[in-house]
Amino acid sequence: MCGIMGYTGHRQAMPIVLDGLSRIEYRGYDSAGMAILGPTGVFGTNKAVGKLDALRANLEGSFVSGTLGLGHTRWATHGAPSLANAHPHMDCTERVSVVQNGIVENYSVLAAQLVSRGHRFTSQTDTEVLPHLIEEALDRGLDPVEAVKSILPDMHGALVFLVACAQEPDTLIAVRAGNAGGLVIGMGDGETYAASDLPALVPLTRRAMPLNNGEIAVLRPDGVQVSTLDGAPVTREFTEVTRDPLRAAKGMYKHFMLKEIMEQPQALTDALRGRVDLESGRLEPDYGAGLSERLAKARRIILTGCGSSYHAALVGRHYFETLAGVPVEAEVASELRHRNARMGEGDLLIAITQSGETLDTLAALEHASGLGADCVAVTNALDSEAARIACETMDMRSGLEVGVAATKSFTSAIICLYLLAIDAAAGRGEMDEDEVSQHLLDLERLPGIVSESLERREAIRAVAERLTSNDNCLLLARGLMYPIALEGALKLKEVAYIHAEGSVGGEMKHGPIALIDQSMPTIALAPEGGLRDRMAINISEIRARSGHVVGVLTDGDDELGGQADEAIFVPETPEHLVPIAATVPLQMLAYEIGLLRGADIDQPRNLAKSVTVE
Structure with missing residues (x-):
């Protein structure tokens, strides 16, 4: 979840870019950097490892003059946090500067080809292939905009990036190919800006517009030209933006829930960042050897949570049982704490809690800890009470989630459990290095798969329009998809106020089939890998x-x-990851139905984001 900021205009770029980065530093603080194109056509580049303050310290007393600049705050995905891996990255001739958010999935292949043609790489990042490819296009006589367009067919993955070229000293080129986080374009008086999030632009302008997936924008001081990646012109008006901080955080989205649904490719990328070495095919946990040892030695694993976190636990149960071969239970935290559950030495309780403050989940952690079980918190809040109670903690890294209905935190929790299950399988001798590598390669594809799913909103909206008048709905699934039926039903309850029920396909003849008539729609989850053939019988x-x-x-x-x-x-989608691929359209479906029914989507009636009381 990196942050990018760009400026072109009539003022000095350095303080504007630095201030913009400070407003989106939450997107990454492994390193920071900026490049300013000076009046002689030479880029002045400064980088620092760590938070933005380190870059500020570097820049003290060394003001870089220039009216075009771009900057970056990094959350490392490829390559460790280091000066060499900090953005911006440049080509061999130092006439192209690039900052990027997202992942070039095929970068290792592209980098090998570039090296064979004489290019010199100075980092381990995937981003560095971009300036070198643009360099080659410029050498073929293309202008900077055409050069950038020419390299896009070779890119695999979801990415957003900014490009500055010395030969066009007043031009920034912005590209969004996939849902690797957003990009907002701002227009001022004789100046334009680009940033990952709207808060970076709020002090600079009241006029902004989003850059959508599959678009390229050419920013110059006097205006912005937007087109599709295929070259078709795009007409889009700038809209007036608020200066209210919370509304600004919502960006160009109508609701936080929609924003957070759309952020899932980035959230999933962040959950994998630094934990997966795709080149070596190795898992590199950031939670330390202690948790790995507990996973390897546990005689039993108990997964617990409330609401969406419990549904994630049900998916996790499948992962631990099938991959690691360990006995697993999954239970709602409110029930576990009150039934005097038997636990002790050798048991490992894993509690999933977005806020880290859910009352019942905290009580379950305390209950297990008091009985001598090891406890792990998978949470989005490392300073929470759950993190303090647990002996080990794993960060979801899903970022701020404002909408009451869990979206990106749910899919991030599943990814965390998947990684823990792979670690357990390797530690228990249930999975060899080649099998681990294959599972990790499957994970590399996941952000792109989710990004592709998000592009199908219009088709989902059409289904929503036909279901809007129904007050009841059945969601049917089997096996690994059953928890997703429960989650989809929960979303319809939360944000569309529909009485929805998730049911197991094998239980239909034991009661639920009595509900079937023309007024009861059934959403049947039957993707490949979800016991599809047996679900076909249910559909019939x-x-x-x-x-x-x-x-x-x-x-x-x-x-x-x-x-x-x-x-x-x-x-x-790879079989074990189908639950995430199927979750996204159900989230979007609930959102669209709630929108059509006039529900309060971000703050549903009677609900709160974190349940901290009985």
Whole structure:
């Protein structure tokens, strides 16, 4: 979750870029850097390891003059936090400077090709392939904008980046290819700006617009030109933005929930950052050897949480059992604390809690700890009470989540449990190095898969329009998808005020099938890897009773697509990661239905973000 900031205009760029970075420093503090294009056409680049204050200290007494600049705060994904890996990155001729957020998935292949053609790399980052590829395009005679466009077909992954070229000293080029975090363009009086988040621009301008996925913007002091990556012009008006800090944090989105749904590719990338070495195929946990040892030696694992966190625990149960071969229980924290659960030495309780302050989850942690069990908190708040009670903590890294309904924290929690399960499997001898490597390579694809799912909002909105009038809904699934049916039902309750029920497909004949009629829609989760063939039987049974079926299916499944009344398709996904791919459209569906029904989406009635009382 890196932060980027750019400026071109008539004022000195350095203080503007530095101030903008200070407002989005929460996006990364492993290192920081900026490049200012001086009046002689030479970039003055400054970098520092650590927080932005280290960069400020470097810049004291060394003002860099220039009216075009770009800056970056880094949260490391490829390459350790170091001066060499800090952004901006440059080409061999030092005439191209780039800052990036996201991941170039095929960077190792591209880098090897560039090295074979004589390019010199100075970092271990994926970003550095960008300036070198642009350098080659410039050498072929392309202008900077065309040079940037020419390299995009070679890029795999979701990324957002800014480019400055010495030969066009008043031009910034902004690209968004995939959902690797947002980019906002601002327009002032004879100056333009680009930043990862709106708060960076609030002191500078009241006029802003988002750069959407698949678009490129050319920023000059007198205006901005936006086009698709294919070159088609895009007409979009600047809108007036608020100076209220909370509303500014919402950016260009109507609701925090929508913003947080759209941030999931970035949140998932952040959850993997520094924990996965994709080049070596190794897991590199940041939680220390103590937790790895506990995972390897535990005789039993108990997963607990409340609401969405409990649903994540159910997914985690599958991971630990199938990958690590360890006995696992998953239980709602409010029940675990009151039933005198038997735990002791050799047991490992893993509590999932976004806030780290959920009353029942804290009580479950205290109960387990008091009985001699080891305790781990998977939380989004490292300074929380859960982190203090637990003997080990794993950071979700999903970032600030304002909307009451959990979205990105839910999928980040699943990723954390998946990584813990892989660690446990390796430590217990259930998975060899090649198997670990394959699971990690699958994870590398996940942000791109989620990004692709987010591009299907229009299709999901069409389904939402047909379900809006229903006050009841059944979500049906089997196996690994059952927790996602529960989560999808919870989202419909929370933000659309629909009575929704998640049910196991194998239990249909034991009662739920009595609910089926023309007024009861069923959302059937039947992607590949989700016991799809058995779900096909359920779909047939529902259709035979005149039930309305919405299928959540894998791309290309025309057979089930033809049986369902309508379908929401998800990209082909590695089996263990299908729950995340299927979660995203259900979140979006609940959001769209809630919007159509006029619900208070960010602050649903009777609910609070953190439940800290009985």
